[in-house]
Amino acid sequence: MIEYLKGRLAELTPALAVVDCNGVGYGVNITLNTFSALQGQEQVLLWITESIREDAYQLWGFSARVERELFLLLTSVSGIGAAMARMVLSAMNPSELCAVIGDGNDRMLRQVKGIGPKAAQRIIVDLRDKIASLGIEASGSAASGSGPDFDKEVMDEAIQALTMLGFSPAPAGKVVRQILSEEPGAPVERVIKLALKML
Secondary structure, three states: OOOEEEEEEEEEOOOEEEEEEOOEEEEEEOOHHHHHHHOOOOEEEEEEEEEEOOOOEEEEEEOOHHHHHHHHHHHOOOOOOHHHHHHHHHHOOHHHHHHHHHOOOHHHHOOOOOOOHHHHHHHHHHHHHHHHOOOOOOOOOOOOOOOOOOOHHHHHHHHHHHHHOOOOHHHHHHHHHHHHHHOOOOOHHHHHHHHHHHO
């Protein structure tokens, strides 16, 4: 079992980080929160959980151990797989997610693509008591952040990330352009978070 990977950050996209550990490059699926935390870093440490199926072996990595714990809790809920858990943790940071679950705010959970009313209720019922043990300070406010002026690189990176998360390029591109027309200075992680709520 891999507990963590520590090494040089060889490549970074909003959905994937490649960590070079003594000449071996590990492709690690990441959330937008981890993507934000890794930007500008050369040496990184990612807390890892493995997903092993007959047809795939995947690594999921997180810059904070508490985010990994939330990922594992989400995937313990019936009907919530690894990709859906990443979607939830890309739409909210750990403190926001804990606030949403603690308050029983299924409306916020239903804003995440693929989370219907029943899945939202299952997450709240199954995890409300468990998140209290994580000791995360709940927060209801999302950080908006300011970023570079809107350019094609931000748009392309956002569309690529949304495509990797399972969205079709055409509608993803339309939504990304709409967001950037309203917030031309938005960084790529904010664009993706807003797009996840609109697609």
